[in-house]
Amino acid sequence: MRQWIMIIGYGLLVACNNGKKNPPPVVENAKVDSPSPGAGTSTSPHPLTGNWVGMLGENKLNVQLLRINGTTVEGRSVAAGNFRTLAGKITETGDAYTLHLEEPGDDKYDGVFDISVKKNGMVFAGEWVPFDKKLQSKPFTLAKRDYVYKPDAGLYPDASSKLLKEDDLLELVKEDLRVMRNSIYARHGYSFKMKDMRSLFDKEDWYMPMNTDVRGELTAIEKKNEALIKRYEKYAAEFYDDFGR
Numbered sequence: 001m002r003q004w005i006m007i008i009g010y011g012l013l014v015a016c017n018n019g020k021k022n023p024p025p026v027v028e029n030a031k032v033d034s035p036s037p038g039a040g041t042s043t044s045p046h047p048l049t050g051n052w053v054g055m056l057g058e059n060k061l062n063v064q065l066l067r068i069n070g071t072t073v074e075g076r077s078v079a080a081g082n083f084r085t086l087a088g089k090i091t092e093t094g095d096a097y098t099l100h101l102e103e104p105g106d107d108k109y110d111g112v113f114d115i116s117v118k119k120n121g122m123v124f125a126g127e128w129v130p131f132d133k134k135l136q137s138k139p140f141t142l143a144k145r146d147y148v149y150k151p152d153a154g155l156y157p158d159a160s161s162k163l164l165k166e167d168d169l170l171e172l173v174k175e176d177l178r179v180m181r182n183s184i185y186a187r188h189g190y191s192f193k194m195k196d197m198r199s200l201f202d203k204e205d206w207y208m209p210m211n212t213d214v215r216g217e218l219t220a221i222e223k224k225n226e227a228l229i230k231r232y233e234k235y236a237a238e239f240y241d242d243f244g245r
Contacts, residue, residue: 052142081193174236188214
């Protein structure tokens with residue numbers, strides 16, 4: 001009897017399941033199609049993002065626009081050994097953009113950049129207005145540029161392009177050694193606080209201030225040359241009268 005009950009129960013279960021549709025199989029890690037370009041998303045950066053370089057008074061300035069999202073702008077300014085964040089707004093009017101970008105305000109030399117640029121001109125024209133009213137406002141004109149590392153640029157190109165030997169330094173006095181070492185940093189866009197180094201490199205067309213710390217950018221050759229030059233600078237400081245000619 002028990003066997004007949006089990007057979008009848010199984011038959012009823014099969015009959016019930018035949019009246020239902022099987023659920024779709026579950027696929028783990030199934031690929032999800034991403035929206036195609038133009039379907040409400042955009043991966044193209046704003047045409048104004050990048051480096052804008054020119055002179056601000058006696059110092060070379062780089063206004064770096066990192067992100068533009070709608071009317072919001074994020075970036076930074078690099079000049080005279082100062083690296084400051086920028087935040088502000090962009091407005092589009094006809095054939096031009098206007099930007100109002102503020103530095104944080106916690107440094108004596110912080111201020112506001114008011115900029116206008118024609119869409120077909122791609123040149124920033126504007127004025128930097130300091131928060132400190134005792135300081136003077138400064139006009140500027142900046143052109144868009146891409147940073148390119150050039151090991152052969154400027155003075156003493158061998159310091160970046162080949163391993164130096166002691167014979168390469170024997171005839172150099174302390175100041176020559178200092179310029180040689182700083183030329184390595186300048187090729188990587190180091191922004192100098194020292195006025196004499198700023199005056200030397202800011203006038204060079206190839207030079208762009210990019211950051212205030214470029215130690216992580218030096219090549220293996222440059223790191224070895226830097227150490228050798230520093231050692232000779234120390235010797236020159238200790239034995240200046242007998243060192244070099």
